[in-house]
Amino acid sequence: MRHLLILCLMIIICAGVFPPVSIYAEEVEITGQQLEQISITATRLERKTEEVSASVVIVGEDKLENTKMFNLKEALIGTPGVLIDTRNHGYDSRLIIRGSGLKARYGVREIMVLLNGVPITDPDSLTRLDFIDTQLIERVEVVKGPNSTLWGANAAGGVINIITKSPFQKKGGIIKLGAGDFNTQIYHLSYSSNIGDKLFISVSGSRRQSDNSWRRWNRFWTNQISIQPSLLLSDGTTIENFFSYTKASLQLPGSLSEEQFEEYRATGRARETFGPWQYSGRYSESLFFSSKVTKEIGNFEIKPLIFINKWSHHHPVTGRINDADTMTYGTDIQINNRHTLLNMDGTLTAGFTIRYDDQDTDYFKYAEYATGYRGRITEVLSDDVGEHIEEQKRETLLWGIYVQESIRPDSRWIVDFGIRFDKVKFDISGTKKAGYDWSSGTYLDCPDSRLTNCGDYSIEKTYDAFSPRLGITYKLTDMIHLYGNISTGIQTPTEGEISENPDLELVKVSNYEFGIKARHSRWMFDSAIYYSPVKDEIVRVIQQDGTTEYVNAGKTKKKGFEFTGTYFLTSSWRIGATYAYSDYKFDEFSEPVRVGSTTVNMDRSGNRLPYVPKHQYSLFTNYKHPSGLKLSIQSNTWCSYYMDNANSEKYKGYSFVTNAMLGYEKGSFDIALIVDNIFNKRYAVEVTKDTRGVKRYTPASPRSFIIRATYRF
8 A cells, every 4th residue: 555655646746747738628639549549460450449349459659668678578567367477577478368378387378479460379379589579569469368260279368469660661760778777788779761662671680688686597688680671562562571580598597485585575686496407598599581462452452471480499497408499481361352241341351371380309418417315406507418318309280261251231330250260280209218207306217117208209189170250349429339259269288288298188268258448539448348168278287296287177267357448638648547357267177186106186176277366457657748758657466366276375466566767858869767666576476386385486576777768860
């Protein structure tokens, strides 16, 4: 409560310092960006957000400029129904939308991620965010709820479209420099121009780094370059090409014990990681290319695209070190046909998708480690590679076809209905010579009954499903739109989960949603209520020895309410709030708990899903004074959540974690002081509890700041 009072006082003081000169005017002139936000993700067609029959959030350039944009968290934090956080300033955001993505140990799962409309989610649902240059992002679109009808398998939780600055729209250059505590630095240079009337080129280079020295082994850096040579032909056809190269290094400190976490809360510094694995990390190198064409022929619009991603990954983890080389290829061909059906205007959208992922992985022992009683590994001494213990080849092929009809019976109604078919095939093979055994805490050689997949092994698995959707939007008044949808989503297990449990079934999600969207010259809000039953949800089980297993729950039921409201005090000053209520429970779930050498199935039916708080809310204000002074404040709260599937204990969450920006903008210059966690809250990003009762805490970053200067030319 004390921090809430301080936050309110800050807003009041700012109101006094920067008086809203037109607050008493009957009408406030609001910019088009604030009133008419356009979504291209939810329906694959350009449409105002209030005319979309789904819950859509657009994070625009006005908000992104108020953050340092080190990672996607800074764009999406506070979005109702979206849980996102990170353990440091790197790209390792933990992302969950309406409970989807909960089981992910790293990366983003169960959520389709697009880069300028190009899918960057692998066929097995893993999305790597290391090659996204966050300094290039112009806006982020979030569509919440299953959207497999248009975007295919592994969009069970929703779709995120990361949209960078277009070379067709931006001319000139940007220089951006930033420096802060923990040796945090930002360097960015980009330039866009045209050569003649048809060729447009954007080039950019970025570096982000931070030592994050409040924890040991917590450094992050990335170097990124990109070029976008694009064509605008005389008939309006566009050809957009995107090349990028990224090299990134991300050290990953592990979780803390309860004692270590209490020490962090008292001192602000976190000592060694809980357990022996002190040198985890992700070190990657990526090449990404995409090409997208948009061409109109009469009433038809044709939008083919192709993409290629080459990704090399060195990943020390628990028990072993992974070295992976991955090639991902994909194409998507979309055709839109504008037509009249029974005197109703309509657009038929149809197309097909093919994505192929080919990964070769070598696994190694750690070269240096200390041992204790009976040879158990007690501490890893470095992340140097030791003996080669396994090689594995993974191939995943996804293909799908889709069709959607969008019709307008009259000026008030929009009806979208469609269906999609997807097939995903996994082919996993390899040879294991040795491996780490959790029960003994040692490396074992094959053959040994305690190791799975000893010697040569091969696993093949195929999933297929239809995904229908129906959405309706109704214009009640000029200000208020109502919508409803019945949508479906499918989610495959990941390659790694299939390797551990080949019996995993396809996850099928249904969604029943109703919402209200209002747009007024002085205020706007979006609200939604939904019910989402899930069949065969894949659940993460943390066993007593620390191993993670994945099993299907019979049924899960998710109910929720979401609200976002903004009030425009003037054309340049707004205040707002967001809120999400999430009631997610296992309807049928028997958790396999290992006790010694036996497994006991524990009934968890009726329990709430762990980690997801029942209540989540955010308060924010943004102001820009005519003199150029500007201010942004956002305060976020996650209420308590259960630590485990057994619902044996709750973590209290956090309240009023507040970020602020104070800046000055004049002409081509922009300087800003950005402070995250200004009240220096020492809380946990995540708390888990294994079946033995051992708790593990992942601490959040303490207060940090950066001073950023931008020059546009």
